[in-house]
Amino acid sequence: MENHSLLSFIVALLGFLSPSLTKLTPRISFHLGSSGRHLTHFSSHDVSNTTMLLLSQDGDMLYVGARDAVLALDVSHKDAIILRSKLDWSPSDKDLEQCSMKGKRMADCPNFIRVLHFLNNSYIYACGTFAFSPRCTYINSETLEMSIKPDEGRGRCPYDPYQRNTAIIVDGELYTGTVADYRGNRPVISRHLGRRVDLKLDDTLGWLEDPTFISSSFIAEQEKIYFFFSEVGKEYDFIDKFIVSRVSQVCMSDIGGQRTLQRRWTTFAKAQLLCQADNELPYNVIQDIDSLPPAEGAPADDTLFYGIFTSQWSVNSGRSAVCSFRLSDIKTVFSGNYKVLNRDTLQWSTRVQEKVANPGECGLHNASDNALRFVKENFLADESVRSVGKSLSMVSTEHNYTHLTVQRVQAANNRGYTVLFLLTESGYLHKTVLLQSGAHIIEEIQVFERPQPIKSLKLSIPKSVIYVGTSEGVVRVPTANCSFYWTCAQCVLARDPFCGWDPVHRACVEASDTQTNLGQDIDGGHVEGICNSVSVIHRARFGPNKLPAGELVSVSLNEVVRLQCPAVSRLSLQLWERPNSRLSSDLYLNLEDGSLSFVATPATLGHYLCLSTENGYQQIMAIYHVKQRNNAMAQTPISYIQPQTQPIPTTQIAASPGLHTYVRTFSKRPGARQGETEPTLSSRDTQVTTRQMGRNMTLWTEKSRQNETDFQNGESLLLARGPCYLKELVVVSILLGLCFSFLMTTCLYIIKQRCRSRTAPQPGTPTRDPDRRTPVEQEALRGSQFLSNCNGQAPHSGQASGLVCNRILAGYKGHLPNTPI
Ligand SMILES: *[C@@H]1O[C@H](CO)[C@@H](O)[C@H](O)[C@H]1NC(C)=O
Ligand SMILES: *[C@@H]1O[C@H](CO)[C@@H](O)[C@H](O)[C@H]1NC(C)=O
Ligand SMILES: *[C@@H]1O[C@H](CO)[C@@H](O)[C@H](O)[C@H]1NC(C)=O
Ligand SMILES: *[C@@H]1O[C@H](CO)[C@@H](O)[C@H](O)[C@H]1NC(C)=O
Ligand SMILES: *[C@@H]1O[C@H](CO)[C@@H](O)[C@H](O)[C@H]1NC(C)=O
Ligand SMILES: *[C@@H]1O[C@H](CO)[C@@H](O)[C@H](O)[C@H]1NC(C)=O
Ligand SMILES: *[C@@H]1O[C@H](CO)[C@@H](O)[C@H](O)[C@H]1NC(C)=O
Secondary structure, three states, rough: OOHHHHHHHHHHHHHHHHHHHHOOOOOOOOOOOOOOOOOEEEEOOOOOOOOOEEEEOOOOEEEEEEEEEEEEEEEOOOOOOOEEEEOOOOOOOHHHHHHHHHOOOOOHHEEEEEEEEOOOOOEEEEEEEEOOOOEEEEEEOOOOOEEOEEEEEEOOOOOOOOOEEEEEEEEEEEEEEEEOOOOOOOOOEEEOOOOOEEEOOOOOOOOOOOEEEEEEEEEEEEEEEEEEEEOOOOOOOOOOOOEEEEEEEOOOOOOEOOOOOEEOOOOEEEEEEEEEOOOOOOEEEEEEEEOOOOOOOOHHHHHHHEEEEOOOOOOHOOOEEEEEEEHHHHHHHHHOOEOOEEEOOOOOOOOOOOOOOOOOOOOOOOHHHHHHHHHHOEEEEEEEEEEHOOOOOOEEOOEEEEEEEEEEEEEOOOOOEEEEEEEEEEEEEEEEEEEEOOEEEEEEEEEEOOOOOHHHEEOOOOOOEEEEEHHHHEEEEEOOOOHHHHOHHHHHHHHOOOOOEEOOOOOEEEEOOOOOOOOOOOEEEEEEEOOOOOHHHOOOOOOOOHHOOOOEEEEOOOOOOEEOOOOOOOEEEEEEOOEOOOOOOOOOOOOOOOOOOOOHHHHHOOOEEEEEEEEEEEEEEEEEEEEEEOHHHHHOOOOOHHHOOOOOOOOOOOHHHHHHHHHHHHOOOOOOOOOOOOOOOOOOOOOOOOOOOOOOOOOHHHOOOOOOHHHHOOOOOHHHHHHHHHHHHHHHHHHHHHHHHHHHHHHHHHHHHHHHHHHOOOOOOHHHHHHHHOHHHHHHHHHHHHHHHHHHHHHHHHOOOEEEOOOOOOOOOOOOOEEEE
């Protein structure tokens, strides 16, 4: 028996630990509409399929490319997004008719905006699919008026709204990667709008192989444009359709060759991006990538690119990896050797060839024909660009990330931390900090409900917000809400580089606020030492003279009792304890939501406390005193079964507020009735109960700040306030002593019973042992159905946690001893 329970404990522990090693669980979840995270929505019945987001320089105006429309949204107000102007840009009925005559679905024929960039201070350049006949136009950024004559969209914008493309405008010139034909099989990377010749790819040798364009980036220091995409890796011809991720480059100074490579890039080169951990299959399909500029004062070579990668193989399906690539590594690969293409067979080899030119080098446009021919055939770098540290920044086994944006955040210790905002397919934004020890998901925020196909993500660092384009409109998400963390311990455990504990104002505040001595431990998340509060694990455990009353739970014997304990975060582990005794798994059932369930018997009456442990920091979440209901008590109903009509004033997260309240309650009742040994709590005061919040963080933060000052350091008030309530403590001590002796007696009784039942089994007349559950009891405890039924049938219990099922288990009454000894 003993061995068995030890084993099951270990198994349970391993079961708990192993997913926490491999699974990345967001510490806190904010669901849609949660008050902990105010999202500002913009939507309008005639705005849908938001595909492009463009922020003005000052970050006060957000331009949105949607279906058949371009909008200018005023985002300078804190609490609202206001529509300034709207440009309708839809195909005519004739265009739509032609589109559907070509066999396209009507739903795909509108004009989906796919290019939206500033051309100069006063003009925006926009392109759309326009009924499978792409068009571009100049839009006045003040008035949102369109120039009269639309531009040709071919080669700048895809025909098909489901094809991905990328575009960037540098110095008034548009660099794009897209398919340039109706059927979608002529991919190009090209340059337009300049006073120089337009350039495009030479398409005789297959410089691109069925690519999916992801992103493009301008590196000013190098005067180069980088394109990111995935394509079929023809160099791996032994695997059928092996997809590889690529980075490619062109130089801004390129004007094409004079005879060879006329009007074609002379500086195009591409290389494989490898997101792969040692001895594992690569995550070969790039989904999104964002650049992180170097820290202030660091060279441009330290620019990093963070990308989301998924795998082509089913082994890794449903997983996403994040890899980072350093610009200096990309440069090294492009200036190294190139693979050689056999012109006749179109097969690649790494045969060493005399180098006539350096492919990828800028300024080759007036090189010799011979050199240009060499460049034309040698465009695939021999080496791959490996991710930084040849490792993955993070892997998620359960989320399909589709978009990301990255920011370096200066923490209180002056170190810069990389924070990723990752959007999942199912509509959650994961805010993740990359640490030496691995990725830590600080929080997840639900930004939309239904999974959606095309989304866009835009970070505004000066305004500390992120914009998400959804099918209904735009959502604005603040990058942090430090005031959500209401205690020092919570502030530190969050490990959010944006937030630190201000010991003077006793609040969790934004770290950027030129604050110096903020309490923060991003790397370790160790509370002690920062909050000068001590984890309860290091305190003396509750000795008889330290035990507070706890919340009173009156029960009748044989009732199923369920005590609840709120979770501080999804990373915390809830643990139930009784003073001086272990919770045997024979009698107690730890339910999945952290609550404890048991049948009220004389042996199970008494005190219970719920401890929450996170990252080595332990705090008391709840204290209950389970007591047998007597007649005197019955006449003064206990609040937790009273209807709670008025709003609940406070909530208890850390134990301390609760304790404090109880202690205060004692003192408020000077004239305790004679013979009433337990201090009853007035109904108003017992409303301080732990309520089951599940993952809904909304409720308990809202209510938790009222007596903040008393517990914000996580300091238990037990010791500090103990002496003031000496009388009560004495009473409690005596009670505890009684409890203890009662327990001892019960134990002796049990042992005796067990011996007897072992020596003299009496099959016909079952001896009822209070320490053993009958199958019926077991079932009653296990059946959560039953418990929830109870829940439903106890309307008065409301949100009170010490839920007592008032339905006495059928058939028990006659059997269970009401007074055992
Ligand atoms: C931050 O959290 C607090 C507490 O939950 C809430 O009252 C406040 O409205 C939140 N602020 C924002 C901007 O989300
Ligand atoms: C436009 O949005 C609707 C609704 O979300 C979606 O079903 C449709 O596929 C979207 N169209 C495109 C081209 O993304
Ligand atoms: C911006 O570009 C447009 C279109 O090329 C041009 O007409 C306009 O003069 C430019 N404005 C400025 C301020 O350069
Ligand atoms: C992730 O994507 C894979 C394949 O597209 C799919 O099977 C899986 O259900 C997705 N997972 C989630 C959590 O959306
Ligand atoms: C190379 O081309 C540039 C124009 O881009 C020209 O000024 C220069 O003289 C040319 N150099 C040679 C060696 O032809
Ligand atoms: C979270 O709590 C709020 C406020 O009581 C409630 O409206 C909402 O339905 C809850 N959400 C979930 C997912 O439980
Ligand atoms: C907080 O506690 C103080 C006593 O410490 C009390 O006077 C005050 O009313 C309490 N505030 C609330 C909102 O309960």
